[in-house]
Amino acid sequence: MNATTVTVNGTSNGISLSDPIGVIIDGNGYLYIIDMGYRRIIRSGPNGYDCVIGCIGTSVLPSNQLYQPYKLAFDSHGNIFVTDFASSLILEFMLATNSC
Secondary structure, eight states: OOOOOOOOSEEETTEEESSEEEEEEOTTSOEEEEETTTTEEEEEETTEEEEEESOOOSSSOOTTSOSSEEEEEEOTTOOEEEEETTTTEEEEEOOOTTOO
């Protein structure tokens, strides 16, 4: 079996990552990357990678933002549930109707 590098810790394919800890593919075939180091969720799309959750670029986090994202899952409507290891929370992010 051969492997292909999708992206790496550091900058690759237009996105910078820090401690990517997991991936999942949604029902539309988009790849979601849990970027624990930068406290965000990245999604692949037709134009490359975009930040979809935790894209605030500051160390002061509102209560609905990620501190140490660890796992994610989707419900049947495409909403995203993220476990946050450091804050001991499970956060739900509602699907945006105009996403990708």
